[in-house]
Amino acid sequence: MRPALSIALLPLLALGLAACGDDDSKGSDSAGDDKSSGSSQTSNYEDTPVDQIGEDVEAAMKALETVHLAGNIVDDEGQKILMDVTVSRGGDCEGTMQIEGVGSMDIIAVEGVSYFKADDAFWKSQGGEQASVITGLIGDKWTTDSSDPEGFAELCDLDELLSDLNSDDIAGDDSKVTGTQDVSGKETVTIAFTSDDGNQGTAYVAAEDPHYFVRFDVPEEGAMGFSRFDEPLEVEKPAAGEIFDLAKLN
Structure with missing residues (x-):
């Protein structure tokens, strides 16, 4: 018996990127020679072209070492x-x-x-x-499976979670900036x-640089908040006597 732990996080992050732009070529054309200026804005960021916001978010999220995610899918x-859950680039x-x-x-x-x-449930x-x-x-005890030690570790790997942020599968021309909103004390666009x-959603991007995803919400598909950016994460490995190997159940 092996527990069912396959969780669809990666499409969720791809969905977040879909909120923020078009394909790479369109983003470059829209930004023009002012490509860097959109990233440096800390006020009136809502005036930034949506394609530039997409590039800013991709750069900010890919530079992260740790991030906390809380929500539902x-x-x-x-x-x-x-x-x-808090996830690190090192896989912890x-x-x-x-x-x-x-x-x-x-x-x-x-x-x-x-x-x-x-x-027990x-x-x-x-x-x-x-x-x-x-x-x-x-x-x-903590449980693991020596026949598949990585288990759901892929879901805890920030590199893996953010890998879809360079995807070309991005939303169409109807994506648009709609205003600003305070989310947990942080100003967002x-x-x-x-x-x-085909479901309508809202993405919330930090108005100040770095322009992280702060939250996105698609009522029919889920909502996720991002916080504790680059805060240290130290995970302690359980002692041998505190671990039960699920391979013994096969």
């Missing part, structure tokens, strides 16, 4: 996933995840290995009649866009 089957992460109808868990990844500590959804046996074996699935 809805997968292709309509299942809601709540998450609150820590946080919590709740999968609607499945259960919740604490998650960490450190030194290329992922671990999680799930609740999760094990019941995964183990069925064997759930009580599994939880009896695991107790309060709001951008209306249409997702690849």
Whole structure:
């Protein structure tokens, strides 16, 4: 038995980029010789062409070493996933995840290995009649799988999460700046866009340089906030006696 931990984060970040521009060539043409001036603005950033904002966001997000993500996504089957996780470029992460109808868990990844500590609801959804046996074996230990040690570590790799930010799959000409809004004490520029699935959404981009994504929201697909940019992240590997190897259950 292997837990179902495949979470669709990468398309979510690609969706965020889709809020902010057109293809690379259009962005360059729109910015012209003033390409650098849009990035340096700290006021009236809403006057910046949407293509330039897209380039600014891509540059800012790709320079990050750590970032905190909190929000929800809805997968292709309509299942809601709540998450609150801090991710680093080195592949370490820590946080919590709740999968609607499945259960919740604490998650960490450190030194290329992922671990999680799930609740009884999760094990019941995964183990069925064997759930009580599994939880009896695991107790309060962190779980990992020596046959697949990376597990969901890909979801904790900032490089992987941000890899789609250079995608050419970007929203059409209807993306537009709609104003400004305070989000958790940070001034943002709001951008209306249409997702690849045809749903209306709003992206919130920091008005001051660096122009990070602060939040984006597509009611039919989910919402995600970004914060704690480049704050130090130290994840401690569980002691050997605190780890249960799921490979023993196969």
